[in-house]
Amino acid sequence: MTTGTYNNTHEAARDARPPRPHEDFAFTAANVEEAARIIACYPAGREHSAIMPLLWLAQYQMADATGQAWLPIPVIEYVARQVTMPFIRAYEVASFYTMFNLEPVGQHHVMVCGTTPCWLNGSDEVFRACRDHGLRKGEITNGGAFTLTEVECLGACVNAPMAQVNDDYYEDLDYARTRALLAALERGERPTVGPQDGRQFSAPAGGATTLLEGAQV
Ligand code: FES
Secondary structure, eight states: OOHHHHHHHHHHHHSOOOOOOOTOOOOOOHHHHHHHHHTTTTTOOOGGGGGHHHHHHHHHHHHHHHOOOOOOOOHHHHHHTTTOOHHHHHHHHHHHHHTTTTOOOOSSEEEEOOSHHHHHHTTHHHHHHHHHHOBBTTTGGEEEEEEEEEEEEEEEGOOOOOOOEEEEEEEEHHHHHHHHHHHHHHTTOOOOOOOOSSSTSSSSSTOOOOOOOHHHO
């Protein structure tokens, strides 16, 4: 009798839990194969090292399945099980890196760098352009089109200020270029990635200053 009461109470408590979206998440057949390939890249016993690429794979699958690239708790739990890692350690990884989203994001995740080189070169204007376009930090705005996040250095300081949109870098931004970029994305276009001021990669912004003879031949 005691066991039955316990079970009834336990089941009632379980049924009263808030629903957990994506509790039944599992890799697709293609991603099962890809996960196995990734895990096999690491020595036996070092499967934990695959946690980042597997979380990344799961986030891509979420984007494909729901249109929102993020990692709900059950998805992180699933990925942790794939590499026999305690959930909390997988969560620590997912919550440390801004490349992993713990909340749903808009179709275009706009990550603006606010670290010192970008800040000194005008990231405030990039944020102002985002604000004027309706974007708000940490919110899904513009009918699901955007989420704005401020991030730390993304390693493109020589082209500061810059922003990453999903997997693409847009560099040498200013107010007008940022507004144009957001408008193009909203129209469904994919603007040319990289520098937005016409320079090639990270070539000097004002043109070549050395090896001029060779350049003039
Ligand atoms: S400081 Fe912005 S990319 Fe490095």
